[in-house]
Amino acid sequence: MSSPKASYSGSDPYVVVSYAHADLSVVSADLRFLQDEGCNVWYDEGIGAGLSWRDEVALAISECSLFVIFLTRNSISSEVCRQELFLALSRERRVLVVYLEDCQLSPGMELGLSDKQAILKYQLEEREYRRKLLQ
Helix, strand or coil: CCCCCCCCCCCCCCEEEECCHHHHHHHHHHHHHHHHCCCCEECHHHCCCCCCHHHHHHHHHHHCCEEEEEECHHHHCCHHHHHHHHHHHHCCCCEEEEECCCCCCCHHHHHHHCCCEEEEHHHCCHHHHHHHHCC
């Protein structure tokens, strides 16, 4: 599958995707799939030169219709991913968790995600995973 399209910029509802950059090669296929299915997907590649990265990420999360976090050992250990997740939770955004691998959450992440919908991608056939991702 090809690389994801450009990050969404506009006023229609959109999904913010959070992931560890070390996982981009795995996550990019899912980003492209969502985009091809008509989802407006914002991810941090859409931040223009000269803009404040933190402000742009915070604004995108605060205004999104859905926050999707792709969890791996890399993203769990990423301070940035944790900050993005906790901002989404504090702003009461809808959150979907996609586990790309079996991994142990930090206590704070476990508490924050205890009542959130999750998809265990690593346990599903690709077709079933994609069906669940679009629900």
